[in-house]
Amino acid sequence: MAKTVVLERKPLSLSERTYLPQIVTGLKTTFSNLFKEKVTLQYPEEKPVIPQGYRGVPTLVKDPNGREKCVSCQLCEFVCPPKAIRITPGEVPEEDESREHVEKAPEDFEINMLRCIYCGYCQEVCPEEAIFLQNEYSLSGYDREELINHKEKLYELGGTLPDQHYKWDKKRKAELEGNSH
Amino acid sequence: MMDLELLQVLLLKCLFAFLMVSVVMSMAGYSVLAERKVSAWMQGRVGPNRTVLPLVGYVPLIGPLLRGLGMFQPLADGLKFLFKEEIVPGHVNKIYYYLAPLVALVPALTTMTVLPFGEFVDSTGNKIPLILANLDVGVLFIFAVSSLGVYGIVLAGWSSNSKYPFLGGIRSSAQMISYELAMGLSLLPVFLWTSEPGSMVSSLSLVQIANAQDSSAWLVLVQPLSALIFLIALFAETNRLPFDMPESETDLVGGFHTEYGSFKFGIFFVAEYAHIVIGSAIFTLIFLGGWHFLPWINDPWPTSWIGTLLGTGWFLAKTVFLIFFFIWIRWTLPRFRYDQVMSLGWTKLLPLSLANLVFYVILITWLDQSALNT
Numbered sequence: 192m193a194k195t196v197v198l199e200r201k202p203l204s205l206s207e208r209t210y211l212p213q214i215v216t217g218l219k220t221t222f223s224n225l226f227k228e229k230v231t232l233q234y235p236e237e238k239p240v241i242p243q244g245y246r247g248v249p250t251l252v253k254d255p256n257g258r259e260k261c262v263s264c265q266l267c268e269f270v271c272p273p274k275a276i277r278i279t280p281g282e283v284p285e286e287d288e289s290r291e292h293v294e295k296a297p298e299d300f301e302i303n304m305l306r307c308i309y310c311g312y313c314q315e316v317c318p319e320e321a322i323f324l325q326n327e328y329s330l331s332g333y334d335r336e337e338l339i340n341h342k343e344k345l346y347e348l349g350g351t352l353p354d355q356h357y358k359w360d361k362k363r364k365a366e367l368e369g370n371s372h
Numbered sequence: 373m374m375d376l377e378l379l380q381v382l383l384l385k386c387l388f389a390f391l392m393v394s395v396v397m398s399m400a401g402y403s404v405l406a407e408r409k410v411s412a413w414m415q416g417r418v419g420p421n422r423t424v425l426p427l428v429g430y431v432p433l434i435g436p437l438l439r440g441l442g443m444f445q446p447l448a449d450g451l452k453f454l455f456k457e458e459i460v461p462g463h464v465n466k467i468y469y470y471l472a473p474l475v476a477l478v479p480a481l482t483t484m485t486v487l488p489f490g491e492f493v494d495s496t497g498n499k500i501p502l503i504l505a506n507l508d509v510g511v512l513f514i515f516a517v518s519s520l521g522v523y524g525i526v527l528a529g530w531s532s533n534s535k536y537p538f539l540g541g542i543r544s545s546a547q548m549i550s551y552e553l554a555m556g557l558s559l560l561p562v563f564l565w566t567s568e569p570g571s572m573v574s575s576l577s578l579v580q581i582a583n584a585q586d587s588s589a590w591l592v593l594v595q596p597l598s599a600l601i602f603l604i605a606l607f608a609e610t611n612r613l614p615f616d617m618p619e620s621e622t623d624l625v626g627g628f629h630t631e632y633g634s635f636k637f638g639i640f641f642v643a644e645y646a647h648i649v650i651g652s653a654i655f656t657l658i659f660l661g662g663w664h665f666l667p668w669i670n671d672p673w674p675t676s677w678i679g680t681l682l683g684t685g686w687f688l689a690k691t692v693f694l695i696f697f698f699i700w701i702r703w704t705l706p707r708f709r710y711d712q713v714m715s716l717g718w719t720k721l722l723p724l725s726l727a728n729l730v731f732y733v734i735l736i737t738w739l740d741q742s743a744l745n746t
Contacts, residue, residue, distance in 0.1 A: 217704045224414045231418045 246311045246324040249302055250349030251342070254359075257351070258290055260321035263297040267313035267322055275306035276313060292359045300342045304330060323352060385504070389485075392504055396484050400645035401446035403695050407645075409442060410699045420445040453638030461532075461631050468531030473632070473639035476524025479517045480646035486510040487653055488579045490663050490684035493675040501579040502684065510578040511563075514654060515556060518609070521647065522548040525611075525628045528640070532631035540627030543617040543710060547608055550717035551615075555605035557725035558598045561732035562591055562658060578654075582662030590667045592659040597728045599659045601721055606655060608717070610647045613702040617713055652694035656687060660694075663687040 206212050232239060241247070254260050263280040281298030283290050290296070313322045327348060332338045340348070405420070412419030420442035429435045429444065438444065460469065488510075490502040507513050522545055529541020563576060566584040575581075585591060592599040608615040619627035629640045656662060663683035665671045673679035708716065 214705065218700060221414045221700060221704045224416065225410070226413075227416060229413075229418050230416045233418070 241326040241328075245326055245328075246309045248304065248327040248330055248340075248348060249307060249309075249311075249313055249322055249324050249345075250327070251300060251321055251345040252323055252349040252352045253346065254354050254357075255351060256289070259296050259346075260319045261297050261300065262293045262319055262321075263295045263300075264318065266316045266318065270312045270316045272310060272312065273306040273308050275303045275308075277301045277303075292363060297342060300345055302340045302345065304338045304340060305335060319358075320354075320356075323349065325349065388504060392484055393481060396481070396646060396649055397642065398446075399649045399695075400642050401450065403645045403648060403699075404449065404641070405442055405446050406695065407699050407702075408445070410696065411703050414700075414703045423448045450638065453635050453641075456634035458635070459633045461534075463533045464631060465531040465533060468527050469631075470636075472524050472528035472531060473636045473643070474524075475527055476521055477639050477643040477646070479519075479521040479524075480643045480650060482517050483514045483650050486513050486578065487650065488582060488657065488662070489653070489687055490680050491583075492677070492680045499583075502680070503579065506577070506579060508575055508577045508580075511559065511576045511581075511658075514578075514650075515552075518647070518650075519548060519552055521643070524640075524643065528628040528632065532628075534631055536625045536630045537628045540617075540619065540624050540630070543624075544611065544628060547611075547615065547617050547713055547717070550714060551605040551608035551721070554601055554717060554721035554725045555609065557722070557729055558601035558605065559658070560729050561595055561598050561736075564732060564736050565591065565594060578657050582657045582664065585661040585667070586664045586671070588668060590659060590661045593667060595659075595728075595732065597724070598732075599655075601725045601728065602659070603655065604721060606651045607698070607701070608713070610651050610698075611644065612648065612698055614705040614708050615713060616707060617710060648695060648698050649691070652691045652698065653687075655694055656690040660690050 251259075251261055263278050265278050265280065268276045268278050278297050278301075279299040280295055283293055283296050285291075309324060311324050314324050325348070330338070409419040421440045423442060423444040424430075424435075424439050425444045425447070429439055460466070485504040486507045488501045488503040488506075492500045492502060494500060525544040526541045529537040529539070529544070532538070562581065566581050567575065581591075607613075611617070611619065616627075619629075624630070629637055632640060661667065663686055665673075665686065671679070671683065673682040
């Protein structure tokens with residue numbers, strides 16, 4: 192067991208008992224603070240620097256070919272703790288050449304921003320890397336309807352992110368070479 | 373028919389009074405701004421810098437500068453109080469509720485009548501002090517009237533008929549009574565000192581006290597302990613931190629003005645700052661030499677109206693510094709506990725001011741005797 196050392200407290204000297212020198216020290220501190228750089232951000236004109244890995248508003252992204260990435264597997268809908276996501280699945284038409292690698296795409300994708308808690312589980316769980324929590328943090332609206340982000344809004348917010356894997360291109364190449372699995 | 377000369381004098385007096393009130397009131401308004409700005413700077417913030425007036429605000433260079441310093445803010449604050457909805461809670465005592473802000477403001481404005489702020493030397497060499505009413509008991513008058521200000525707070529606390537204002541009112545009256553004594557006692561050595569040795573006349577006039585410091589030591593150097601006790605008591609009397617018992621937001625919500633809103637609250641607010649302005653002016657007059665230059669140095673300005681203006685400006689500069697000091701202390705020290713306030717007042721300051729008085733009585737008697745004997 193650690194040994195307890197009781198520190199002996201010296202009795203206060205006369206000048207310490209008047210508190211006046213201490214007050215003067217305090218005054219010096221506050222006075223030097225007058226000239227220090229201000230930490231306030233003039234918000235609407237100046238925006239804060241968003242750090243890497245920031246979890247802003249969840250958005251849907253397209254791949255570098257401009258194709259919809261989401262295949263409406265609904266994993267995000269299942270994992271979402273506050274049940275903010277609702278997906279209406281839809282089929283990708285057979286004749287769509289550019290998207291023949293996938294069968295499904297969301298008909299509608301709703302994220303209720305009044306429910307969303309910005310946990311980022313949806314981004315984590317997405318097998319297609321189609322949903323990202325990006326830098327946007329400021330959102331407001333006049334009614335509840337306005338704060339439910341639909342598919343178009345989500346793609347507008349998301350834009351296109353660089354793809355690290357080109358999963359479907361690799362798969363297609365493998366298929367053409369005859370070793371698909 | 374009325375005498376023309378009398379009418380002239382009356383009109384002049386009214387004009388002077390109007391000027392004085394507007395100067396003190398605008399100083400009170402701008403000390404609110406100073407409080408916000410200085411507190412912001414001390415906390416690493418920027419403070420109010422958004423308010424802007426059309427025309428003036430858009431003049432290049434000056435406009436943005438004034439805007440950045442928040443110079444238009446007091447106007448906006450005042451108008452806000454004026455245009456807010458007037459809410460009177462149902463449980464208050466109406467008469468006293470309405471009376472309280474007035475009782476708080478009137479003493480603050482009345483004391484300024486006996487406040488000298490400069491000196492004019494006319495062609496015959498007579499020194500005419502710039503003052504609304506040159507009372508020879510100026511200090512007594514100020515003490516008598518300014519302690520009436522506590523009635524405003526007590527009335528507000530009582531008439532609000534709710535617990536927090538009530539506690540604020542009680543605390544305030546106890547505090548005022550405790551510190552009034554020390555304040556009065558700390559000033560007695562000052563009067564003894566400024567009275568001419570050997571002469572039969574002594575005066576309580578603020579003009580005379582200020583003039584006694586002309587080209588000699590400021591009284592703060594002669595009597596530092598009196599100055600310290602007076603300053604501490606002044607903080608207590610103006611309800612400034614670390615003595616803001618009546619308000620103490622953290623334990624009494626808003627203290628005595630919890631139930632007040634809109635313009636009535638505004639009046640309390642202005643009264644508080646008017647007290648600070650006048651308190652600073654009094655401290656400047658008594659201990660910092662008033663409108664006289666530096667200790668032991670003759671006033672460098674000419675004996676004409678330019679000199680008068682410079683002297684008044686110098687006096688204002690000292691007062692403004694003291695107002696800054698009030699604000700500075702507020703953002704440095706935490707509030708005392710209520711029992712600490714009481715014990716400091718009764719067991720420390722009062723005996724100390726008595727000892728101070730006795731010491732100076734002996735010292736001045738000895739000095740006077742030796743001056744008379746030689």
